[in-house]
Amino acid sequence: MKAVSPVREQLLEHTLVLLGTRGYNGFSYRDLAELVGVKTSSIHYYFPTKEDLALAAVQAYAANIGDSIRALDANGALKEQVEQYLALWRKNLGTSRVCLCGMLASEANSLPQNVLNAIQNFYSMHEAWITQRLERAVAEKGVKLPAPPAAYAMTILGALQSGLVSARLFGKPCRLDAASAMLRSAVTPEGSKQQATEAAAVQS
């Protein structure tokens, strides 16, 4: 059991929020210091450079979400797994935050390679998870997909990422629904698809 610094924890926690709301180029050590109630020099004690801070934030975020996703595997049913996975995405709605890795991915040109690698891992983890569920849906339920599982997983992840961004842009949480419905209906056999497609209808 490793000792943890509560200040370091708070710095990391608030960095997750700042990165999700404003992005890497959108916040400063001063912003973070004021949120935590320390001086900027204290941040440098834990995270010598801003890039170090970003790397730690991405790793903490990915580890956190990774744990949540692995926890879903405990429950057997495919539909429930997907439903809980989508609930993880919905948690961002109404918070003016988007996925931290989606945010930083769009700032790729401002970030060092080690941070980009960590973001790539996050993307790959999600795509692998979705791909597996799609393959199970095909094998167990005879579902017909409009594309191969890996390719379809990529578009679904992209649609979810963009869904959060556009939900925030328009101030309409329902803008995530279309992407959610896409994954949901992909693991639902033809017969029982009625409710899913109706839920996917988006009011303009």
Added chain:
Amino acid sequence: MKAVSPVREQLLEHTLVLLGTRGYNGFSYRDLAELVGVKTSSIHYYFPTKEDLALAAVQAYAANIGDSIRALDANGALKEQVEQYLALWRKNLGTSRVCLCGMLASEANSLPQNVLNAIQNFYSMHEAWITQRLERAVAEKGVKLPAPPAAYAMTILGALQSGLVSARLFGKPCRLDAASAMLRSAVTPEGSKQQATEAAAVQS
């Protein structure tokens, strides 16, 4: 025929590049001034504040893409229209740029409402265009979509936006292909779908 300032044009042109590569918080008046070969004070002459510059950039970008999209309507065939539309997206590949409006959408918390409104219009224009093509595909070719046209259009636009971001993140242009294939196959009747789905296969 309104007289145009060549300096203003150059400023706008380079701003489109800077916004697409680094984002709103990722470049400065100094960066822009050096690219154009003027002093920063000259930028303020044309665009008093950075927000003015961003608004003009979004409007120019949207007008430009809007013209390109409306030009597609001249050709009749649905498949060719979609192919040319996808070619517009592919133009970003290999340039380290993503869609300017996708980029700024992820920086929404740093932007004033009038800029956000312009970005929303850009999104709505794309979704309306895609929706119309999907509806035509359904009506004329009896295509079966996995979701209602408007909802499916939203996910496709999101997948394209995210496709550019992830293609740049991974340095793999093929990461846009899955999203492209999705729209392509949506306007292709069942029988002739063979090539489309094969093209969508993405190597990890």
Added chain:
DNA sequence: GTCTATAAGGCGATAGAC
């Protein structure tokens, strides 16, 4: 570990000469 103090430079923006 946290602070004060400061370095060294970048930021958007403005005044006023030419």
Added chain:
DNA sequence: GTCTATCGCCTTATAGAC
């Protein structure tokens, strides 16, 4: 229209006291 000069503030980062 474009420049020089400058303002006031913010930025990341470091040195060294406590």
